[in-house]
Amino acid sequence: MLEHIRKRFPLCALFSVIDRFRSEITRKGIHFLIALTPALAVAGRDFAVAGLTLGVMFYFSLESIRISGIEIPFFSDVVRKASRRRDTGHFVLGPVTLGAGAMFSLLLFPESAANMAIYALAFGDGFSSLIGRIFGRIRPAFLFGKSVEGSIACFFCILLSSWCVCRDMKASLATAAAATVCEALPLGDYDNIVIPLAAGFAAKFSLGI
Numbered sequence: 001m002l003e004h005i006r007k008r009f010p011l012c013a014l015f016s017v018i019d020r021f022r023s024e025i026t027r028k029g030i031h032f033l034i035a036l037t038p039a040l041a042v043a044g045r046d047f048a049v050a051g052l053t054l055g056v057m058f059y060f061s062l063e064s065i066r067i068s069g070i071e072i073p074f075f076s077d078v079v080r081k082a083s084r085r086r087d088t089g090h091f092v093l094g095p096v097t098l099g100a101g102a103m104f105s106l107l108l109f110p111e112s113a114a115n116m117a118i119y120a121l122a123f124g125d126g127f128s129s130l131i132g133r134i135f136g137r138i139r140p141a142f143l144f145g146k147s148v149e150g151s152i153a154c155f156f157c158i159l160l161s162s163w164c165v166c167r168d169m170k171a172s173l174a175t176a177a178a179a180t181v182c183e184a185l186p187l188g189d190y191d192n193i194v195i196p197l198a199a200g201f202a203a204k205f206s207l208g209i
Contacts (some may be wrong), residue, residue, distance in 0.1 A: 008022055010122065016143050017041065021022045022081065023081060023082060023083070023084070024129065024130060024134075025130070026078070026081045026082045027082040027083075027084075027094070027122065027129075028033070028126045028127075028130045030082055030095070030120055031094075031098065031122065031125065031129075031207060032123070032126050033122075034099075034101075034102050034118060034121060034122045035118065035119060035122035037052065037102045037105075037106070037118050037121065038114070038115045038118055038119075041106060041111075041114070041115075045106055048106055048124075049103055049106050049107065052099045052102055052103045052106075053099075055099055056095070056096055056099040056103075059095050059099075060096060062075050063079065063091055063092060063095075066079060067090070067091050069208075072121065075170045079092055082094075087093055093189045094189045094192065095161055096103070096154075096189075097189045097191075097193050098192045099104040099191055100192070100193055101118075101121050101193045101195065101196040101197070102118050102121065102196065103140065103190040104196065104197060105117040105118050105121070105191065105196045105197075105200050106199075108197070108200060109200040109201075109203070109204055110204065110209045111203040112165055112166050112203065112207060112209065113200050113201075113203035113207060113209060114200060115161065115165050115167065116161070116162045116165050116171075116172075116175050116199055116200065116203040117175075117196035117197070117199040117200030117203060118196060119158070119161035119162065119164075120158045120161065120175060120176075120179040120195055120196060120199035121192060121195050121196040121199070122124070122161075122199035123157040123158065123161050124154045124155075124158035124161070124176070124179050124180070124195065124199075125179075125191060125192070125195050126157075126182055127153045127157045128146075128151060128153050128154030128183050129150065129156075129181075130153075131147075131149055131150050131153035132146055132147040132149055132150025132153070133150075135139075135147075135149050136148075136149045136150050137143075137149065137192065142184075143184050144184065144185065144186040145186070146184055151180055151183065151184055152174075154179070154180045154183050155176045155177070155180040158172075158175060158176040158179050158180065158199065159172050159173065159175075159176040162175045162176060162199075166203070166207060168206070168207060170206055171203055171206035171207045173205070174202045174205075174206040175199045175202045175203045175206065177198040177202070178186070178198040178199055179195050179196075179200070179202070179204035181198070182194045182195050182198040183195055
């Protein structure tokens with residue numbers, strides 16, 4: 001009966017998917033916000049780094065309070081909705097490494113490479129996890145539990161975002177390949193640091209900047 005309703009009304013199926021993967025969608029919605037960093041950097045790289053530093057420090061303070069058992073209105077609810085099972089009862093590290101990955105990109109790479117690295121973090125890692133969780137079916141051993149579908153999404157999202165930045169197909173391919181390989185590794189929350197570093201170095205050397 002439920003299957004009949006879903007076929008008859010596609011939106012019902014969509015809402016069912018959203019409800020089932022609410023945590024992943026919430027988490028990656030936050031993840032995508034890091035793509036705003038290059039826009040902040042237009043006002044000045046130091047300004048963007050300072051903003052990220054303050055953001056990480058603010059989150060660290062609130063999360064430390066939350067994990068001590070004190071409820072923080074709105075913040076505690078959002079963290080619980082966005083956290084994975086492995087984070088239950090623990091400090092949720094993801095936003096810290098996310099901010100650090102963007103900061104390292106700004107500090108280590110020229111503008112184009114930094115932007116490509118940050119977009120790789122935001123869109124490549126973000127869509128890989130989202131597509132992999134919702135549509136992933138093929139999970140070979142060499143992907144450490146991740147899906148082929150997610151890795152393909154990661155590669156093409158980074159390829160497209162990199163191309164939009166540099167208009168250089170060779171550099172875009174190199175950036176996408178480097179970041180996709182790192183995304184497939186079992187790095188946990190530290191992929192938020194490794195992915196942009198790999199993408200940034202690949203972009204920097206491919207572009208010769």
